[in-house]
Amino acid sequence: MTKSIRITNASGRDGSAQFISPKRDAPISLGIPGHSILFHRYLSSTETGRGEVLTKSLGDDYAQALIDGDPEIDIEHVGRSIGETNIVFLTSKGEFLHSPPKIIEVITGPDGGEKERRDPIDVESNVDEERPIRWTGRKVPIADAVRRFMFRRSLQVTHVDGVTYDFLHAMAKELAADRTLMLVGGGAKGSEPLVFQANGRPCRGFLEGRVDGEKYQLMLHLSDMELKRPVSVKEN
Known part of the structure; x- marks a missing residue:
């Protein structure tokens, strides 16, 4: 630039x-000399594996259910290769936002405590x-x-x-x-x-x-x- x-x-x-x-400086090469490394991303979980969803269907204490039946794993989707992705915003209920959210600027002090909330200033x-x-x-x-x-x-x-x-x-x-x-x-x-x-x-x-x-x-x-x-x- x-x-x-x-x-x-x-x-x-x-x-x-x-x-x-x-x-x-050139980055340090990883892996076996003379061989290149390819990185891939895979889907690890879906909506049905979220903690809130499992709580609704299995109750608060669902640890044994995870051991017995793996209900958090979506066999049809988990493990699939992921290509290009898009960023989406969700509400507190996990629903998609169809319009941009209102951005609030939070000002904190040296101790990390919140001092002020305001609309962003250009x-x-x-x-x-x-x-x-x-x-x-x-x-x-x-x-x-x-x-x-x-x-x-x-x-x-x-x-x-x-x-x-x-x-x-x-x-x-x-x-x-x-x-x-x-x-x-x-x-x-x-x-x-x-x-x-x-x-x-x-x-x-x-x-x-x-x-x-x-x-x-x-x-x-x-x-x-x-x-x-x-x-x-x-x-x-």
Whole structure:
């Protein structure tokens, strides 16, 4: 995936760039060397094997019935190979929904407790060719960042011409020399989290620079979770 963006440096100057997904190592091969593995899906149960259905027909204590007669197994269907599937929504009674359900957004606190329920709010993307990703000036040592933040994704920022090569190489060189990550953000002051697509997940952005002579690598690490030590509860 390649997307054109704008990004600022420490002086506030912005330039065009692109981000791409970094190359990944080839996955480890499973199975016997020289032989490929094929994965298949098979039907394990049908509607008649649901716990609610068995309770209605056999009562709450149907363990012995399962041992004696296997009533949960539909001989005609269980074990059949499954091809393409479609997602369907069910009501609390197990019936098909023929119209889209109403989506409710549940807001939870750090302790996991529910704080608020509301209708979903549309979130606009703020990463594109017009609104730059802004260099905030806040540096975080790499050793601290890997302990404070949960990084869910990394992107590589690349140049589009010779001018932006010098622009990005200088940024990567500065960060590599300090062994730090630079916090970047969206909006006019860089104080907003980065949102790459409409209604996407807001993330903090951290730039990391790696330099080897004329070669450079400028990585944008994305985090949506900060790790904090739980507050100890005082014993009464």
